Amino acid sequence: MSLADLAAAERPGAPAETPAPPRGAFGRLLRSELRLVLGRRRNLVLLVGLALVPVLLGTVLFVTRDTAISAGGPPFVDRVTGNGLFLVLTALVACLPLLLPLVIGIVSGDAVAGEAQAGTLRYLLLLPVPRTRLLAAKALAVLVFAACTVLAIALSGLVTGAAYFGIGDVTLLSGDTVSAAEGLARTAGIVAYVGLSLTGLVALGLFFSTLTEVPVAAMAATVVVAIVSGVLDALPQLSAIHGALLTHHWLDVGELLRTQIDLGVLGQGLAVQGAWVAIFGALAWSRFTTADVSS
Amino acid sequence: MTGPSAPADGTAAEPAVRTRGLTKRFRSGQVAVDGIDLEVPHGAIYGFLGPNGSGKTTTLRMVLGLVSPTSGTTTLLGETMPGAGPRVLPHVGALVEGPAFHPYLSGRANLDRLDAADATADPRSRDLRAAAALERVGLGAAARKPYRQYSLGMKQRLGLAAALLRPRDLLVLDEPTNGLDPQGTREVRHLLRELADAGTTVLVSSHLLGEIEQVCTHVGVMSRGRLLVQGPPEQLATDGESTVAVTTTAPCLDGATQLLADLGLTGVRRDGRTLTARLGMVAPEKISAAMVGAGLDLVGLEVRRPRLETLFVELTGEGFDVAR
Numbered sequence: 001m002s003l004a005d006l007a008a009a010e011r012p013g014a015p016a017e018t019p020a021p022p023r024g025a026f027g028r029l030l031r032s033e034l035r036l037v038l039g040r041r042r043n044l045v046l047l048v049g050l051a052l053v054p055v056l057l058g059t060v061l062f063v064t065r066d067t068a069i070s071a072g073g074p075p076f077v078d079r080v081t082g083n084g085l086f087l088v089l090t091a092l093v094a095c096l097p098l099l100l101p102l103v104i105g106i107v108s109g110d111a112v113a114g115e116a117q118a119g120t121l122r123y124l125l126l127l128p129v130p131r132t133r134l135l136a137a138k139a140l141a142v143l144v145f146a147a148c149t150v151l152a153i154a155l156s157g158l159v160t161g162a163a164y165f166g167i168g169d170v171t172l173l174s175g176d177t178v179s180a181a182e183g184l185a186r187t188a189g190i191v192a193y194v195g196l197s198l199t200g201l202v203a204l205g206l207f208f209s210t211l212t213e214v215p216v217a218a219m220a221a222t223v224v225v226a227i228v229s230g231v232l233d234a235l236p237q238l239s240a241i242h243g244a245l246l247t248h249h250w251l252d253v254g255e256l257l258r259t260q261i262d263l264g265v266l267g268q269g270l271a272v273q274g275a276w277v278a279i280f281g282a283l284a285w286s287r288f289t290t291a292d293v294s295s
Numbered sequence: 296m297t298g299p300s301a302p303a304d305g306t307a308a309e310p311a312v313r314t315r316g317l318t319k320r321f322r323s324g325q326v327a328v329d330g331i332d333l334e335v336p337h338g339a340i341y342g343f344l345g346p347n348g349s350g351k352t353t354t355l356r357m358v359l360g361l362v363s364p365t366s367g368t369t370t371l372l373g374e375t376m377p378g379a380g381p382r383v384l385p386h387v388g389a390l391v392e393g394p395a396f397h398p399y400l401s402g403r404a405n406l407d408r409l410d411a412a413d414a415t416a417d418p419r420s421r422d423l424r425a426a427a428a429l430e431r432v433g434l435g436a437a438a439r440k441p442y443r444q445y446s447l448g449m450k451q452r453l454g455l456a457a458a459l460l461r462p463r464d465l466l467v468l469d470e471p472t473n474g475l476d477p478q479g480t481r482e483v484r485h486l487l488r489e490l491a492d493a494g495t496t497v498l499v500s501s502h503l504l505g506e507i508e509q510v511c512t513h514v515g516v517m518s519r520g521r522l523l524v525q526g527p528p529e530q531l532a533t534d535g536e537s538t539v540a541v542t543t544t545a546p547c548l549d550g551a552t553q554l555l556a557d558l559g560l561t562g563v564r565r566d567g568r569t570l571t572a573r574l575g576m577v578a579p580e581k582i583s584a585a586m587v588g589a590g591l592d593l594v595g596l597e598v599r600r601p602r603l604e605t606l607f608v609e610l611t612g613e614g615f616d617v618a619r
Contacts, residue, residue: 029414118396123389123457125360126389127412293361
């Protein structure tokens with residue numbers, strides 16, 4: 001508190017001193033935010049939908065195994081029937097290009113714009129919730145939701161894979177075999193890498209969400225960026241910028257199945273995500289802390 | 296112009312809300328609020344009047360720090376906004392441009408959500424405060440119903456409940472009677488009076504003068520982005536054209552007519568045995584003294600102040616045109 005503030009506080013008519021704020025204010029805000037995001041029926045439906053992907057995949061592979069049509073499909077799919085653990089990776093890779101960006105886009109795009117559209121944003125700001133704190137709580141809640149999406153796919157894949165195909169020793173890309181326990185640990189690493197790969201998208205969605213009062217616009221913009229990034233990544237002419245693309249390193253997750261995991265490769269992917277988070281997090285913050293709330 | 300509940304130390308109180316030259320020009324170039332000097336004394340019920348689109352809501356948004364002014368300053372409870380927001384806003388309850396809540400949460404869950412987000416609210420007393428606020432606005436029975444099933448009036452009431460979730464020094468209520476039936480409007484008026492009696496300053500906007508006129512200790516009238524007048528209604532009415540009606544006996548009519556003209560009253564008209572004239576700056580008691588002094592019969596003397604309604608219509612125009 002500056003001297004000027006002190007003087008202001010002593011002026012007649014100034015409000016009585018604010019009572020010492022109860023501790024844990026940010027925790028209460030965050031819990032409330034999480035309850036809002038994770039308790040919302042739409043978001044639960046999205047999670048259930050994602051969890052059904054491995055079930056569908058596993059069922060198809062189980063029914064068609066040892067038949068003429070069993071070959072082909074997404075990466076690693078041929079390994080699933082040999083070891084249920086691979087269903088986790090297969091399902092995650094199948095969801096990465098579209099389903100995960102879509103779900104993350106919906107929830108992150110809705111974070112601020114949804115409250116702005118409903119008008120609840122102005123009442124939060126009038127409580128007052130400092131804008132930086134509100135944005136931080138929203139970002140954390142969406143990140144937790146993003147983690148839930150990946151975990152939903154992973155757990156469902158693990159259970160489905162184990163039930164259909166059993167879990168055994170894991171054959172790596174090089175042909176070496178590691179124990180089921182190590183395979184499980186590597187799968188956990190895969191889940192973590194995929195989860196962290198989504199952080200850039202979360203920051204982007206949050207930024208779009210601060211630009212508009214129409215949540216659908218923010219959601220669509222987020223998904224479009226993810227798709228365009230994938231398209232650009234497929235153009236060899238643009239190889240100069242590929243490294244910086246949001247989605248370029250997503251499939252580097254296979255690195256975790258090599259005998260010698262090159263942490264440099266994974267680190268690069270995470271660094272790119274970190275850069276996207278830093279840039280769009282900063283943009284979201286500067287926009288949100290200065291914007292007029294006129295909805 | 297110190298309100299009825301000025302601080303006990305008796306110093307000249309800083310008004311609860313004061314703006315100086317507050318202006319908002321939108322990016323479109325439209326000037327929504329044009330240099331207004333709002334002054335809401337402590338303890339007042341300030342009726343902020345004006346037709347739809349006159350800039351009331353934009354003004355309230357700037358006062359509360361939701362919208363940054365193009366120029367001008369605001370002090371809220373004695374501190375400069377928007378910098379003092381974190382210190383001052385916990386003491387301010389607000390209902391701005393209609394209630395807004397999460398449709399899929401119940402009324403009670405919505406209040407819980409707001410209270411949880413309020414850093415300075417004590418979570419231990421939340422249950423008590425939320426239940427009391429809902430009771431106060433008559434929503435006790437509907438507390439567990441999802442917000443989307445509420446009627447317009449119930450939504451409005453929940454908005455008021457949110458503003459009353461904590462004890463407040465100042466309430467800023469934008470059109471709180473929107474969507475309420477006459478019974479609900481009466482209840483809101485009653486509530487405002489009750490709050491003011493307990494020392495809360497109330498700044499309440501409305502485009503319907505009749506709904507709040509009875510409870511206001513001060514009014515401000517806005518039109519086309521400008522604050523045309525403000526002050527206690529009696530005082531505003533005096534600023535308008537007050538007339539006086541002097542009833543006398545038939546033989547004294549001519550004498551009285553002359554006397555009124557001599558006193559400086561204008562527009563003297565005769566209607567039976569009653570003379571009416573524009574009062575201007577003349578004190579009514581001077582007329583009675585002069586009549587008696589001149590030996591003229593004085594049967595009745597009535598000062599007719601214009602109703603606030605008349606003033607409002609005079610200032611803002613009549614009809615359905617919104618201001619812009």
